[in-house]
Amino acid sequence: MAQVETIPVRAARYSEGVLPAESSGPQAALGREALVHADSLHSLARYLTGNAADAEDLVQETYARALRGADQFAPGTNLRAWLFRILRNTFVSAYRRRRNSPIVGGLDTVTPSIHASSEDAWLRGDAELDQLRGLVAGEIEAALMALGEEARMVILLDLEGLTEVEVAHVVGCAVGTVKSRLSRARAALRQRLRDYAT
Amino acid sequence: MDCSDAQLHLLDYQRGRLAADLRGEIRAHLEGCPACRDEELAERELTTLLDRRPRYPASADLKRRLAAEWASAPAAPPRASWRRWATSLAPALATAAVFLIATSLYYGQQRAADEVAGLVGEAVNDHLRVLSGRRPLEVESGAIHQVKPWFQGRLDFAPVVPFAGDEAFPLQGGAIEYFLDRQAAVFVYKRRLHTASLFVFRAEGLPWPDRGLEPLGSVPAYRTTARGFHVVLWRAGELGYALVSDVEASELRELASRIAAG
Numbered sequence: 407m408a409q410v411e412t413i414p415v416r417a418a419r420y421s422e423g424v425l426p427a428e429s430s431g432p433q434a435a436l437g438r439e440a441l442v443h444a445d446s447l448h449s450l451a452r453y454l455t456g457n458a459a460d461a462e463d464l465v466q467e468t469y470a471r472a473l474r475g476a477d478q479f480a481p482g483t484n485l486r487a488w489l490f491r492i493l494r495n496t497f498v499s500a501y502r503r504r505r506n507s508p509i510v511g512g513l514d515t516v517t518p519s520i521h522a523s524s525e526d527a528w529l530r531g532d533a534e535l536d537q538l539r540g541l542v543a544g545e546i547e548a549a550l551m552a553l554g555e556e557a558r559m560v561i562l563l564d565l566e567g568l569t570e571v572e573v574a575h576v577v578g579c580a581v582g583t584v585k586s587r588l589s590r591a592r593a594a595l596r597q598r599l600r601d602y603a604t
Numbered sequence: 605m606d607c608s609d610a611q612l613h614l615l616d617y618q619r620g621r622l623a624a625d626l627r628g629e630i631r632a633h634l635e636g637c638p639a640c641r642d643e644e645l646a647e648r649e650l651t652t653l654l655d656r657r658p659r660y661p662a663s664a665d666l667k668r669r670l671a672a673e674w675a676s677a678p679a680a681p682p683r684a685s686w687r688r689w690a691t692s693l694a695p696a697l698a699t700a701a702v703f704l705i706a707t708s709l710y711y712g713q714q715r716a717a718d719e720v721a722g723l724v725g726e727a728v729n730d731h732l733r734v735l736s737g738r739r740p741l742e743v744e745s746g747a748i749h750q751v752k753p754w755f756q757g758r759l760d761f762a763p764v765v766p767f768a769g770d771e772a773f774p775l776q777g778g779a780i781e782y783f784l785d786r787q788a789a790v791f792v793y794k795r796r797l798h799t800a801s802l803f804v805f806r807a808e809g810l811p812w813p814d815r816g817l818e819p820l821g822s823v824p825a826y827r828t829t830a831r832g833f834h835v836v837l838w839r840a841g842e843l844g845y846a847l848v849s850d851v852e853a854s855e856l857r858e859l860a861s862r863i864a865a866g
Contacts, residue, residue, distance in 0.1 A: 435718040437674030448662035
């Protein structure tokens with residue numbers, strides 16, 4: 407995997423013990439709601455950056471940008487998707503030079519077939535199913551990290567429960583592109599997880 | 605429908621995002637196509653596997669820093685539309701004093717409205733997750749005496765829902781969801797082809813509407829509409845209740861009455 411650059415935003419010093427619950431106003435209310443999603447954002451950041459320090463910085467910068475643009479958020483719309491979009495854009499701008507450097511090929515190197523052949527069938531009976539179910543979390547993470555960044559992004563956003571329309575809004579592409587990326591990324595994951603299981 | 609059509613929609617099919625007619629076409633195709641059935645099983649297994657991926661929640665220290673940053677930031681300026689309105693309404697009176705008074709009144713009302721909007725928005729979002737299948741029922745049963753015990757040991761409170769469902773509003777089952785920062789018991793009722801989600805959660809520490817309330821049995825309730833869904837909020841004891849559906853408002857009020865009355 408390409409060397410991960412440090413996001414050029416370091417944690418500033420903040421006074422502790424001042425929680426939004428103690429403050430008021432629309433911005434504070436938005437802040438409280440936004441903080442509910444900190445775990446999901448941090449988990450995505452960790453999978454994108456590949457390390458804990460950069461993930462923290464990415465999340466912190468995401469919230470800083472959200473705070474600066476709080477008046478642009480339309481109440482009643484999907485706050486979570488809005489935050490994911492800011493995180494994605496922050497990630498892309500900070501990591502632009504090292505984008506599209508997946509470990510194993512790009513998305514277009516994986517072409518899922520309509521029906522897997524009998525030799526390549528992902529599930530060959532209960533024995534293989536049991537092996538797959540025996541995969542440990544670390545192997546699942548390794549398979550995810552082997553995807554390209556955009557593929558990893560759509561897979562993780564989908565797993566976070568975003569619809570394809572919401573994912574398209576987050577990553578800034580057409581819904582059809584999301585569907586295609588998702589399909590190819592899942593095919594790549596199936597191949598890799600089968601390799602781990604056998 | 606051929607295999608490529610069916611597989612194009614498999615994920616949406618598994619997540620309950622398809623219209624009824626397309627869902628029926630895919631189900632019919634799967635019944636007659638062993639290869640696509642295998643594919644559907646494989647995709648389902650992959651999703652189950654991926655749901656076991658390691659999660660990396662934000663550290664408590666990071667959350668403290670984020671909270672402090674939002675708390676200490678200066679208030680955002682009013683929205684552009686508000687500025688335009690204020691300017692055109694009273695150009696002759698646009699002194700600093702008047703503006704400050706108007707702004708403080710605006711924020712005073714907005715604060716309560718925004719907090720209630722947050723509750724309502726969360727309820728609708730959670731309901732959408734139920735509808736989309738992203739939060740599938742974890743216990744499917746029409747019997748309340750099977751659903752309620754299922755929550756034991758899974759929640760840090762005992763959800764009080766005396767209404768067991770009936771012919772008009774049959775109970776479908778239950779699940780556990782997050783409502784804002786806390787766990788909620790989810791009870792799903794049906795009304796013809798419509799779904800109604802009831803979220804029961806600890807109400808402590810949550811902002812709660814204190815205007816526009818109307819009686820619901822022996823408790824005051826707040827009714828509103830957001831993004832096409834009707835929402836009813838009420839409290840009973842330490843528990844908060846949020847009921848969401850796209851059924852007629854009168855029908856949802858009837859269901860809320862049965863739940864609240866027990």
